[in-house]
Amino acid sequence: METIRKILMMMAVVAVAMFSMAASCEKQPEPEPEPEVKEYNFDLYVCAVKHGGMSKNKNGTYVRSVPALTADQPRVEFTGKGIDITEDYTLESITRGKYYYQVPQKATGGFVKFHIERNASGEETIVEDAEVPFKTNVFDARKYTHAWIDDGATLVLIGTDAKHTSVFWTKLAESNLAVQSEGTFNFTLPENYGSFSTAGLLTYRKSDNKLFYFYMDKVKSGITDAATSVTHITVIDPATMNVESNTTVPGEIMEETAGSAYGELMQSMIVYDEADNMYVAGLRTIDGKEMGILRRIKAGSKTFDTTWNGFPNPEGKLLTIQYLGEGKALCYSRDEALGTKIDSKSHFYSIINLSDCSRQRVKYNGQDLQYCGGRFSQRSAVVGGKAYIGVGGETEGLEEATYPTIYIYDCKTGAVEKGVELSKGFCFDIIRAMEAK
Template identity: 30%
Template sequence: MRKIYLLVIVATSIFVGGLFTACSNDDEPNRNPDEILGVHYDIWVTPGQSTGMGSNDAIIVQNLKSLEGDSTINFKNTGVDVTAKLYQESIIKGMYYYQIPKEKDRFGKYQIINGQIITVKERPFDKNTYKDRRYTHAWLANNELVVMAANGEANDVVWTKYNTDNMTIEAEGSLDLAKKTRVKQYSTSGLATYRASDNKLIYFFCEKAKKATKQVFAAFINPTTMAVEKLDSTTVGEEMAGTAYGELLQDKRFFDDNQNLYLPLLSSIAGAKSATSKYSRIVRINNGEEKFDKSYIGMNTGTNNGKIVTCDYVGGNKALLYIQDPEHTGTSKDNRLSKGWGANYNCYYALLDLSTNVLKEFTYKGKALPYSSGTFSQRSFILNNKVFIGVNPQDSPACVYVYNKRTQELTKGITIATGYQFTRITHILDK
């Protein structure tokens, strides 16, 4: 296929030479994603109209060697139906998927390959239990995984450390946050991440009880002892963009080249008719700090439009955002109205300059990329100096666009056959 140069709203390209540098991959902090070879891609689809949390539709996964080229991917009599065993909400690292499967009483390690699910190892729960799809995680080392979530009564946060080589439980406990905060009911999972630069585990949470204080907390934790060493909070937003389901399906925070940590927050739009009518701001915790940077508010573009669904760091102080905005996409005349939210085709991709707060929408052949449905989805990632962007449009087949950061070219990649909802793309190591 003939390569097409990326066009943007303004005359000058938003992707100029030197714009992108090293990519970030939080799951493998010591590895440069630009050097990852030997991968395949898993395309996740459903044959129905609903996807993500609470969907009862079948989930079909197909392995692909490439997302580029002009081929059409059909799922008839190919791929593997994972519905009976696995959720699409999963922890992904290297060659494996990790999750609480449909049995709900265990934590497992799996592969989806060659048209089948391979159960590598499963470990029944011991002391702590977790609801399926409602937990967060952080990799402390290549084989040490910590899983965290609110307990059954949501009045504390519990944690379990796994050795993922043999799927053994190394330690379990709780954060005893009730002794350190006045929070009565914690958000279901919160968001956890590991900052390798100073060996710090950071856990974000908010209060979900009635009359809760509208703020977001950060707990700074010693990952060896799991002791909470410092707490801070911000009132820039009411909750994290990911509150209930961790990052099992969607990327909800990122580190930049200097290990500064960025977190999108949500707040209700004043006068809104629907609880889903929200807008985003981004807060930052600087490398080595144990507090929010009060001098920085990202996505502060002068309006209260734009609800961040997913976010990925692409290098050069730029972030790829997938944004829900009915006004912008034309599904509503006013974001305060209920109309236009929900399952409408109301999401778009844009690049945010973290220094200037300038937001640039991605375009192709002079037009914005097709607007997508699906707020429980993750169709984008950055790998091998390329930005992969999947769209799920209303009037054309779902497809993938690929931007080459080195050549500054945008091409249209694979197309998904009609009749399927395109929910997720992942990259998996072959060995």
């Protein structure tokens, strides 16, 4: 009897144990869902006659929106096609999701949100979703910098007054562009300096919920000798917009950021890696020439890591940088020896390995991608593990003319394939990857 009881007890214990195991197995977390695969449209911007960007496009800007940039797509035609945005909008814009946000060209004294869709006849058209007048702070078309905070619910803009001697900010609600709050920073110019940079560069670091604002003291407004500029890094509390620190950057570290007049409305100049280290494209003068430099602010730090330069031995200016993942970044830079004009065919793409600061030109079939015109172009977009790199065929002579072509770089494997072509005759300036929904 005792034996039977023991056997029953053991069976009960085993049953409980098995039940418990079964129960504990049920409580284990479910496998992570596959990341949502977003669908994108690619908005392609071209300018007529000469390259545009940063108020240089005097001959018109035209936009087409296509669902893919792979080689199986038909050539993207622009003759008599695409939205003519010249009169109403700027090609420089803030984008998020499927929306554009900007101070429009049409000078309504306000801010506009719009998206691109197709009309009944299949032509791209612009649909305005919201437009609000400015309150106190008035921003000029192009001349502002921005950052998204509150998980994209709030847009922060920073700009300067007419003489660039006062720096102000405005917060807008993403949904309806309502002005939430405005203010002015209390920055002062040192003696013998006449203005701040036109807009500066604003960025948001998520890991410590801080805004970083890069601006410069300049001898006078407009284009000046970079060696005379003094760059500042300010750290701002995004909730209160109070300046928590303002650090002056020594000239040997960086004289100017890669752009300071138009924010990142067109060209990407600040990127983050997975650890939230920040990388900032800039320039400093070497042997009398302004040359590119890439500096890093480590996660948690508020100043540049002075020992690190991700763009050593520069051929010229570093113009844009985009993070590709796994410690690699795509950069667009210029070889000064091949020309420094906006349309000079002296601009090229490289991949920077951020771990050892080496870089290599992007190649297709073993050949370097050709040089391009377009100092102010952002002809590359990184999305879905691919980098779409546009190479213009726009300013070549007749004999060597090629179609502007997009090359697709696989961020994991490094493989490059040829993508879609664009029609000739226009200057290819921007690819924007926009969410389709």
